[in-house]
Amino acid sequence: MGHLSGKVALVTGGSRGIGRGIAVRLARDGALVAVHYGRNEEAAKKTVADITEAGGRAFVVGAELGVDGDVDTLVTGLEAGLGAYGEQAVDILVHNAGLNLMGRPIEVLTPEEFDRMVAVNVKAPFFLTQRLLPRLRDGGRIIAISSVSTRVASAHGIGYPLTKGALDVFSHTLAKYLGPRGITVNSVTVGFTDTDMTADVHADPANRERNISLTALGRIGQVPDIADAVAFLASDDARWITGTKIDVTGGVNL
Numbered sequence: 001m002g003h004l005s006g007k008v009a010l011v012t013g014g015s016r017g018i019g020r021g022i023a024v025r026l027a028r029d030g031a032l033v034a035v036h037y038g039r040n041e042e043a044a045k046k047t048v049a050d051i052t053e054a055g056g057r058a059f060v061v062g063a064e065l066g067v068d069g070d071v072d073t074l075v076t077g078l079e080a081g082l083g084a085y086g087e088q089a090v091d092i093l094v095h096n097a098g099l100n101l102m103g104r105p106i107e108v109l110t111p112e113e114f115d116r117m118v119a120v121n122v123k124a125p126f127f128l129t130q131r132l133l134p135r136l137r138d139g140g141r142i143i144a145i146s147s148v149s150t151r152v153a154s155a156h157g158i159g160y161p162l163t164k165g166a167l168d169v170f171s172h173t174l175a176k177y178l179g180p181r182g183i184t185v186n187s188v189t190v191g192f193t194d195t196d197m198t199a200d201v202h203a204d205p206a207n208r209e210r211n212i213s214l215t216a217l218g219r220i221g222q223v224p225d226i227a228d229a230v231a232f233l234a235s236d237d238a239r240w241i242t243g244t245k246i247d248v249t250g251g252v253n254l
């Protein structure tokens with residue numbers, strides 16, 4: 001029996017990368033986990049299979065974010081999945097799914113690309129939270145996955161950091177609003193981490209070495225480095241932490 005036994009978590013983008021790591025870790029701690037994916041159903045099913053093989057409980061929820069009806073689709077799938085386990089409420093909501101169109105400085109970023117990043121990184125978490133508020137249990141957790149690019153100017157573009165900054169402000173403001181319900185809201189500032197998102201960047205040894213040299217702890221972050229911090233925020237040990245950003249970057253640009 002883990003310390004999250006009896007809790008229900010939804011991890012957006014739980015199919016791959018950091019979200020997958022968070023889903024696996026929360027399930028290991030005992031939570032029933034809704035593993036959300038956008039397009040890669042196979043990866044989501046693999047995450048669920050790995051969780052169940054390890055004795056955990058999880059189910060998949062598919063919904064592409066950033067398109068019309070995205071939140072409706074996600075909530076319909078969530079309801080169906082929860083129903084199969086006799087559950088209705090959610091205790092832990094992790095806004096992890098994110099889109100980073102790299103190499104798009106201000107001169108070239110198009111309005112369409114800008115809108116897509118805002119839709120996936122800001123609008124979807126906003127309206128998903130709005131829809132889930134009635135079923136989020138008092139004493140619950142909302143955790144947003146943000147980026148070190150909100151404090152270190154990025155070489156890769158300006159649109160993505162802008163969306164993550166908006167997500168931080170969303171979390172901070174929502175924390176005050178949800179305080180009376182005992183729901184904590186925090187964001188996790190992620191640094192250079194090995195996932196599909198950064199595979200191309202880190203495939204270039206010069207980029208990899210540069211990012212390592214910028215990181216005080218002297219390596220590229222790995223998925224469990226982030227998942228463990230999220231698990232802490234989800235736990236009762238973090239009950240008195242709300243409205244803040246936790247820097248989980250290994251000390252980038254100290």
Ligand code: NAP
Nearest residue numbers: 013016017018037038039040065097098190193195196197
């Ligand atoms: P990733 O490996 O590219 O995985 C992204 C996940 O988000 C996948 O599960 C994907 O689902 C889902 N997703 C993306 N766009 C979606 C959409 N439109 N609709 C539904 N689902 C969508 O990325 P990651 O590196 O794990 O990133 C996870 C979070 O960490 C993101 O918010 C990212 O901005 C943040 N972050 C990452 C780094 C890093 O160095 N990796 C640094 C700072 C912040 P499908 O596979 O089904 O499409």
